[in-house]
Amino acid sequence: MKTITNEVKMKEKATLFRRFSSNQQDTISGYLFISPFIIGFLSFIVVPMGISLYxxxxxxxxxxxxxxxxxxxxxxxxxxxPKFKQSLMVTFKxxxxxxxxxLTIALAVAMLINRPSKLTGAYRVLFYIPSVIGGSVAVSIMWRNIFGDTGLINGVLTSIGLDPVYFFKNPTTALLTLVLLAGWQFGSSMLIFLSGLKNIPIDYYEAAMIDGAGKVRQFFSITLxxxxxxxxxxxxMQTIQSFLTFTPAYIISNGSGAPRNGTLVYSLYIYQKAFSDFKMGYASALAWILIVIIGTVTMLLFLTSKFWVFSESEEV
Known part of the structure; x- marks a missing residue:
């Protein structure tokens, strides 16, 4: 009897050991799969941030x-x-x-291509391409040439008898070109809006049409x-990305923030201090201030979200 009991206990221990060993193997496999991300995160984010803080x-x-x-x-x-305040003001503008x-352009285009069509897939690709290449140096150079003194825009204006607009000689219009370039890069937001539109039940719209609601009323009462x-x-996401914008401002102003610091966004000012003035400690301090600003703005957005963001469990 004791022999049988011992054998049962040995089998139970062996089963538990195999289960434990299997769990260990799964855990190790999981860590191996995510190890490239962990190594990259530590090497290119955590360690540089620690050095920057130091x-x-x-x-x-x-x-x-x-x-x-x-x-x-x-x-x-x-x-x-004074340049700190100037760059901060330009960035907030x-x-x-x-x-x-x-976001407005992204939502408008998403609603347009949400209708059933054979070319919907092609439209998605075409509208998403600017977001892929929009932050590149080549596109920024192209944008600078389009809005240049002898660029495409002024060429069209002069051809119809209007005076040319010197975009990069006025701080307001120079910043406006950066804003227009940002608006052109709406692809990623558009795809996210499109997925959200497809998840809205069609029953809502059918009930609204029965009640006599028009397209505008449906948009503000259901879609939005x-x-x-x-x-x-x-x-x-777009707020954080906008605070970190750098390449277009650098290319369009040749790294100077011209005219009269009108395009001196905060990231460009950090770059100037670090790699033009060689004040790496000062630039690191500026970078940490930017982190605090982005964190504060993000926290404010989360705090205000309870007043205008509706979940599925809430009545809209």
């Missing part, structure tokens, strides 16, 4: 040894750096104009409320 409290020009100066970089930024423009979670996601 450098923010040092005076470092990349040629000599870093010298600890405490909060001197931050003190100078807030008390004796850019975000305030570029994000609504991009049902899309608020998607709209919120796009708003957060």
């Amino acid at each position: 450098m923010a409290f040092h005076n470092y020009d990349m040629l000599t040894e870093a010298t600890y100066i405490g909060f001197a970089n931050f003190k100078r930024i807030f008390t004796n750096d 850019y975000v305030a104009m570029a994000v609504p423009l991009r 409320p049902c899309l608020t979670p998607i709209l919120f996601f796009n708003l957060v």
